[in-house]
Amino acid sequence: xxxxxxxxxxxxxxxxxxxxxxxxxxxxxxxxxxxxxxxxxxxxxxxxxxxxxxxxxxxxxxxxxxxxxxxxxxxxxxxxxxxxxxxxxxxxxxxxxxxxxxxxxxxxxxxxxxxxxxxxxxxxxxxxxxxxxxxx
Amino acid sequence: xxxxxxxxxxxxxxxxxxxxxxxxxxxxxxxxxxxxxxxxxxxxxxxxxxxxxxxxxxxxxxxxxxxxxxxxxxxxxxxxxxxxxxxxxxxxxxxxxxxxxxxxxxxxxxxxxxxxxxxxxxxxxxxxxxxxxxxxxxxxxxxxxxxxxxxxxxxxxxxxxxxxxxxxxxxxxxxxxxxxxxxxxxxxxxxxxxxxxxxxxxxxxxxxxxxxxxxxxxxxxxxxxxxxxxxxxxxxxxxxxxxxxxxxxxxxxxxxxxxxxxxxxxxxxxxxxxxxxxxxxxxxxxxxxxxxxxxxxxxxxxxxxxxxxxxxxxxxxxxxxxxxxxxxxxxxxxxxxxxxxxxxxxxxxxxxxxxxxxxxxxxxxxxxxxxxxxxxxxxxxxxxxxxxxxxxxxx
Numbered sequence: 001x002x003x004x005x006x007x008x009x010x011x012x013x014x015x016x017x018x019x020x021x022x023x024x025x026x027x028x029x030x031x032x033x034x035x036x037x038x039x040x041x042x043x044x045x046x047x048x049x050x051x052x053x054x055x056x057x058x059x060x061x062x063x064x065x066x067x068x069x070x071x072x073x074x075x076x077x078x079x080x081x082x083x084x085x086x087x088x089x090x091x092x093x094x095x096x097x098x099x100x101x102x103x104x105x106x107x108x109x110x111x112x113x114x115x116x117x118x119x120x121x122x123x124x125x126x127x128x129x130x131x132x133x134x135x136x
Numbered sequence: 137x138x139x140x141x142x143x144x145x146x147x148x149x150x151x152x153x154x155x156x157x158x159x160x161x162x163x164x165x166x167x168x169x170x171x172x173x174x175x176x177x178x179x180x181x182x183x184x185x186x187x188x189x190x191x192x193x194x195x196x197x198x199x200x201x202x203x204x205x206x207x208x209x210x211x212x213x214x215x216x217x218x219x220x221x222x223x224x225x226x227x228x229x230x231x232x233x234x235x236x237x238x239x240x241x242x243x244x245x246x247x248x249x250x251x252x253x254x255x256x257x258x259x260x261x262x263x264x265x266x267x268x269x270x271x272x273x274x275x276x277x278x279x280x281x282x283x284x285x286x287x288x289x290x291x292x293x294x295x296x297x298x299x300x301x302x303x304x305x306x307x308x309x310x311x312x313x314x315x316x317x318x319x320x321x322x323x324x325x326x327x328x329x330x331x332x333x334x335x336x337x338x339x340x341x342x343x344x345x346x347x348x349x350x351x352x353x354x355x356x357x358x359x360x361x362x363x364x365x366x367x368x369x370x371x372x373x374x375x376x377x378x379x380x381x382x383x384x385x386x387x388x389x390x391x392x393x394x395x396x397x398x399x400x401x402x403x404x405x406x407x408x409x410x411x412x413x414x415x416x417x418x419x420x421x422x423x424x425x426x427x428x429x430x431x432x433x434x435x436x437x438x439x440x441x442x443x444x445x446x447x448x449x450x451x452x453x454x455x456x457x458x459x460x461x462x463x464x465x466x467x468x469x470x471x472x473x474x475x476x477x478x479x480x481x482x483x484x485x486x487x488x489x490x491x492x493x494x495x496x497x498x499x500x501x502x503x504x505x506x507x508x509x510x511x512x513x514x515x516x517x518x519x520x521x522x523x524x525x526x527x528x529x530x531x
Contacts, residue, residue, distance in 0.1 A: 117276075
């Protein structure tokens with residue numbers, strides 16, 4: 001069985017600042033990022049759909065010790081964002097000083113852009129990730 | 137299902153970078169376990185070994201086959217398990233299943249890792265392979281970052297001021313250091329016994345708000361246990377430690393656990409399986425070795441295992457309720473934080489500790505008085521693999 005939305009297409013869309021997910025025709029749940037089965041009911045009757053790429057910060061951290069090959073990126077902020085339509089997604093946050101990021105970020109509204117991780121020798125190529133910024 | 141007992145245990149000292157190879161480390165632990173069981177390698181019918189990152193540790197795949205031959209278990213089926221930091225517990229649970237089924241009567245299970253030898257950069261990179269490679273790692277997530285985000289989420293969910301939560305977490309670290317300092321097998325044996333709250337709070341930040349002393353070390357080490365059917369166990373030892381309940385559950389990326397976080401749903405399901413099978417409740421557990429890869433991880437684990445109410449574990453640590461003499465003795469070995477965390481071996485190290493606690497054989501300063509029922513809790517990835525096991529005295 002073919003998956004209704006593959007990583008490749010999700011990634012290409014994300015690079016255009018479009019967030020794609022899967023809408024379940026059986027239970028109505030939205031699954032982001034793509035999977036074979038609905039995360040809610042495990043059904044296969046899904047269709048690809050564009051998801052509103054805005055939401056609010058649920059949690060965050062500033063990373064000071066990076067992995068091999070990414071040492072030059074620190075410090076950077078990782079956030080988990082609850083999208084307006086429900087799913088959570090992981091990305092980075094720009095426009096805030098990583099060294100002063102605090103609990104006040106939680107609940108703040110954000111909008112989404114993207115930044116491409118070029119990949120390393122383990123990663124089978126590049127992958128974009130959401131790059132969020134605060135909405136004033 | 138037949139009853140299955142732990143009849144012998146063995147463990148290397150958990151350490152920083154060292155020169156013994158993976159199979160040499162495993163053989164050291166395994167021969168200790170086999171000798172304690174009054175057996176010989178030729179008596180072992182199959183080998184089950186946890187090894188998360190051997191490919192990166194020293195460029196060795198298929199380690200199980202090499203480990204079996206190296207220690208004289210010639211031509212036996214030898215399986216490797218990879219479930220990140222829960223690898224060895226997966227191996228022991230499967231080994232249990234094979235003996236419980238009646239197919240084998242004597243097997244060895246355990247784990248091995250040289251995570252410290254990799255160094256911080258490669259270890260951080262490879263540990264991050266247990267997050268989602270496509271949808272999480274591009275953001276630069278690391279293992280401390282996962283638990284750092286859970287810390288902020290925990291503070292927000294339970295409305296605990298972050299500074300207060302950090303003080304609770306420091307209590308976890310200080311308790312673990314206290315026990316590890318007198319455990320000769322611990323990486324921090326003889327160290328950190330007098331660590332102060334100020335030192336924990338003010339050490340350098342790895343991933344905010346987690347400091348160095350909120351994090352477990354990278355470790356090398358191995359541990360092994362011999363499991364036998366009840367019939368065989370009674371011939372081998374006067375102190376068989378029975379495995380009375382096991383559970384395991386899985387889950388995908390952290391973001392998909394949103395309905396439950398900072399609770400780890402797979403742990404709740406896994407531990408409930410183990411409690412139901414053993415016919416036990418959380419309040420029956422005297423001693424628990426749980427997966428404290430970070431200080432916050434102890435609070436999260438102790439709540440999901442049912443020892444304390446959600447949001448209340450920090451208070452429990454502060455009041456000594458999670459220590460020897462309290463409601464349940466948690467991590468008298470020093471836990472991952474102080475004993476060390478050689479990831480593929482960690483679960484077997486937990487079983488080693490519980491078996492010796494139930495047999496009353498650990499150092500007096502960290503022996504849980506009259507420990508009769510023990511539990512292990514091992515977490516792999518961002519809650520991706522959870523294994524729980526319950527152990528009881530057979531005498």
